Amino acid sequence: MKKNDQHPTKAMLKRFLLPTLNRSYLLRVAVLGTLTFLFFRYICRPAWINGESMLPTYQQRELLFYWQPTYWFSTPKRGDVIVIRMAGNNIFLLKRVVALAGETVEFRDGTLLLNGEILPDEWASLTPCDWNLEPRTVAENCVYVVGDNRSMPIEQHEFGQVELRRISGTPISFRKRTGNTTP
Template identity: 35%
Template sequence: MSTFAPRSERLRKQKKSLGKTKTWEWTQAFLLAVVLAILIRLFILEPFNVSGPSMKETMHSGDLVIVNKLIYKLRDPKPGEVIVFHAVEHKDYVKRVVALPGETVEAKNNKLMINGKIVNEPYISEHTRTQDFDMRKVPPGHVFVLGDNRTDSSDSREFGPVSMKKIIGRADLIYWPFQDFGFLW
């Protein structure tokens, strides 16, 4: 029986060592997943909760959207894209880009005009009214934004063009509630 004692002791030690190795591997995998989730949220994708009626034509208060934070590190915003930006301290807004740096923007007879030409806006209802406002030139490093619900939106008509430095990212996907699920581009 003495020949079995050392072998069983060795097996017990091997199992204990194997258990510690597996625990360490699971701990490493968990820590890696947490670090990756944090990095993705900080630099690539972030959830955003839509609040208020200003984008009612496209999304509703309470909708949850995914914001692509990486895209504007690779290129500038384009007209028609829905962006999320820092508007006031501790408050972010979601609006649509309608004009870029150097462009002029105005509304006449309920029509949005960029550089003197009427803009086709398929993302808003034909019943949506854009109250007239005088021509404004978008300064360098800024974009002009409007809410899709033009009669109930605090946007660049009120607070002026938005600095590109304040843009968090492009709203890409409504993911909740499920009946509103869809891409925004």
């Protein structure tokens, strides 16, 4: 073996770490960059949680990714955690679906009632509250959402009816959580 010959693995590693900046390499970098941008812009978006309305399921200042294709061909189910687009493409809310179109929802002394009956699901009473809200029927093409942290005063909580077209996706969970949170 000649002194100038390098081990094939060493040569490959050198080529990988110190690539030749030719047209082919730059094209690969451009394509990969474009695909990465498109993936994180239209398929799997990152978001920071800023608020306490979804405690204890999601923590404040937690980074999450949400999967946008979840509801491209289906609609949310009761109990799903969804990401809602509020204004433009920069302000989103993270909430749980508690009622579907045509159903009546109300809070009576902190108890969530669906069509006049207590909702038996595990996420229906994650945190105790004293909320009172008159019965309201969810309109067509809408769902009714509320956060899991109902110990917050009702005045500080964003909740209510949301049009299906405003739903951006569902959070992707990397750890065990309460309720249905993954697509």
